[in-house]
Amino acid sequence: MITGNIITDFSLLILFLPLAAFAINIFFGKRLPRQGDWVSIGAVLITLVLSLAMLLNMFMNWDPDFTHEAKFTWMDLGAFKIELGFWVDNITIVMLVVVSLISSMTHIFSVEYLKGDIRYSRYYAYLGLFTFSMNGIVLANNLISLYIFWELVGVSSYLLIAHWFEKPSAAAAGKKAFLTNRVGDIGFFIGIMIMFTAIGSFNIQEVFTGVSQGLIGGSLLTLAGIGLFMGAVGKSSQFPLHIWLPDAMEGPTPVSALMHAATMVAAGVYLTVRLFPLFSPDALLVIAYVGGFTALFAASIAITQNDIKKVLAYSTVSQLGYMILAVGVGNYIAAFFHLMTHAMFKACLFYGSGSVIHAMHHSLHELDDHDTDPQDMRNMGGFKSKMPITYWTMTIATLAISGVPFFSGFLSKDAILAGSLGFAQHYPQHFLLPVFGFGAAAITAFYMFRLIFMTFHGESKMPKVFKGIHESPRVMTFPLMLLSGLSIFIFYTLPYFNPLSDHGWFTELIRAGDSVVPGNPTAHEIGEGVHHAHYTAMALSLLVAGLGIGLSYLMYIKKKLSAEAWAKKMGFMYKLSFNKYYFDENYGRFLYQPFQKLSEAVAYVDWDLYDKYFINGFGRVTKWLSFLTGRVDYDGLDQSIVDGIGRSAQGFGKQLKQVQTGRLQNYMLFALVGVIIILVIQTI
């Protein structure tokens, strides 16, 4: 049994150990033995142990209502007071375990993957910085420190995506990720400020109290909710800000697994889960539609991509859309559940792809071939026999993401789909939401099996390269095995063993709270709706998953259906999807270029008109005026008045000096004259 103070201490350690590792590695990393990777790995493993201890404590207490808050006053300016601190409840603890687990796996995996990299120690330092800021988001009890850590996560994402900044595409991807995130963060900040203006506190619990007391309501609350959600749109890469995540795959693959699959992009979902009670019904609808649309839309791009990491990237966008959809329909516990299961299997898939790319890279390196793309699935095929561990672990993760029973994804996806179906049953006008969900589920199953089939099955397309492929070393396969193990349903349903029901410790310990906005359905009502739709949703989701897998099997294993023929038949759609709906191009044409032109026009006005004529003209006028006043000052004032007074005083002095003859008798005479004058005046 751990008491409150110890939880605070643990939280502090979990937060600051990775920061210490960052500080040590950034300054001394290169001089330490093994370039300091053991410092970071040690620090993050300690945080893993500490968060597991907190998880164990949560199990021992078995208290769904457990909360713990520790705070201190950071700044007190009378009316403006900011308190920072921790808010620890069961959601926080589970999220801490997820973050530290995936982070530890990434640290271990990277030992081999980045062996010999020129910025090896800096890479570990940045991983530490990321883990620190991510834990900060998870633990924050107020919007201000949440925002600070939010930005820190953005910075570490930027630094890690652009890790190989010698490659122009990597540098550009880092910049793109940072700037796209910034668009969302502006909304986030506006949301925070609306909340603070209306309620006068940054503390999340106090904000909830304020909302329930009606200090803010109506369209302003909706606006604040959408503002806060915009932060999640940027960070969780939702439509229309989804464009950065696929490019972020330029970073090292372990980074993609940690940040761009499991944790950082999940921060947006975590934020909406945390702030769920304050979203108004309208804001929730926006959230649901954005999420649902993103899920289907990103899935439809993933089908046609050939780069193994791009497929996974769009898959991540799609899965995040799922979670956002679940928050939107009120079933936010399902969103958090999917966040956790998705973190495990998606990280596993990314490590798997990393393992494949690593093998391809080595094989190509030995052949001295630098033109073949090691990430292109069209160059792979038949790797099953050469990389059995990678194959089996990735298959398990794929089964999980496709929603096959006995795996974790089935439970969480089912909960989300049931939530959206229940919502649509309650509000039939929103029938599109479950359509998005089930459609995306079918497509997900299809493209994930396409990835597996293209990479591991069939004939090798490049026999020369195939010869050099071999299984990755133990440091890389260990995280794969661990995470694929965690994709099995049993870890989420304990102490029960029913593979078809998500009933278990998670649903027992993490309960949905009621929304504090009047008019929103209560957690109980939402739960009823979900329960109602549960069996229909399960049957439907099994059906669509089977459909997707079957279609993929027919196309890529049996070759009964030709992918090329289908692509030709739906030429327009195929082209749209293959080119990612031309989003980058259209953003370039309709946002970036007009903006650049506007900037050029503004620059012209500024430089050539304003500066040249106004600023410089002002300068010239000032110079001329100064000359004039100078003349007046020197020639007029100085010469006549200032010097004139001096000169006249001198002249008087000279004249009066004559009187001082030094002869006593003269003085006496003057005195006599004076007396006579006085006498005369007196007589008159």
Add this chain to the structure above:
Amino acid sequence: MDSLTNYLFVSVILFSLGLFGVITRRNGVAVLMGVELILNSANLNFLAFARFGGMNMAGHVFALFVIVLAAAEAAVALAIIINIFNNFHTINVDDVSELKQ
């Protein structure tokens, strides 16, 4: 004949002569003598007012006092004149204009 006005006339004449001597004489000793004349005109005034103003002996006391004072003054002034002569080798007061800038 025996009236205050006559005494005062004499006194004014004495004063004017003394003043004239003080202002116009170049010889330092002559200047001193002019000062003596002025003092004596004052003495005469004291005595005349004492006699016609019914002031008993007050005027006489003052006159005696002034005579003593004049003697002391003459002693000091002559000493100064001797010193001036030692320094400037003249007792012409016009040449002793060291006060002038």
